[in-house]
Amino acid sequence: METRQGNLPGTISPNINGREHEIDVDPEAPILLVLRDTLGISGTKFGCGAALCGACTVHLDSEATCSCSTPRAFCR
Ligand code: FES
DSSP states (O other), X not given: OOBOTTOOSSEEOOEETTEEOOEEOOXXXXXXXXXXXXXXXXXXXXXXSSSSSOTTEEXXXXXXXXXXXXXXXXXX
C-alpha cells in the first residue's frame, strides 16, 4: 500500500498486493478496518488494537506499520 501523509479527501486508490482498489472511507478509520471490513482482506489480524503486538502489521511504502493504529488518511 502506498502512503502520503495528509491525504484526507474521500476516495483513494491503494495498490494492495499488486491489485488496485478504489475505496471511499472515513479518513480517520484505521487501515486494519478498511482492509478487513471494507475490502474483505482478512489476512491482516486484529490483536491488541494498541500498536503493541504486531498482529496487524502491513507494509506502507515498504515500511512495517501497525494498521490498527494508523488512519486511512496515511494511504492514497
Ligand atoms: S493489533 Fe496489536 S499492534 Fe495492531
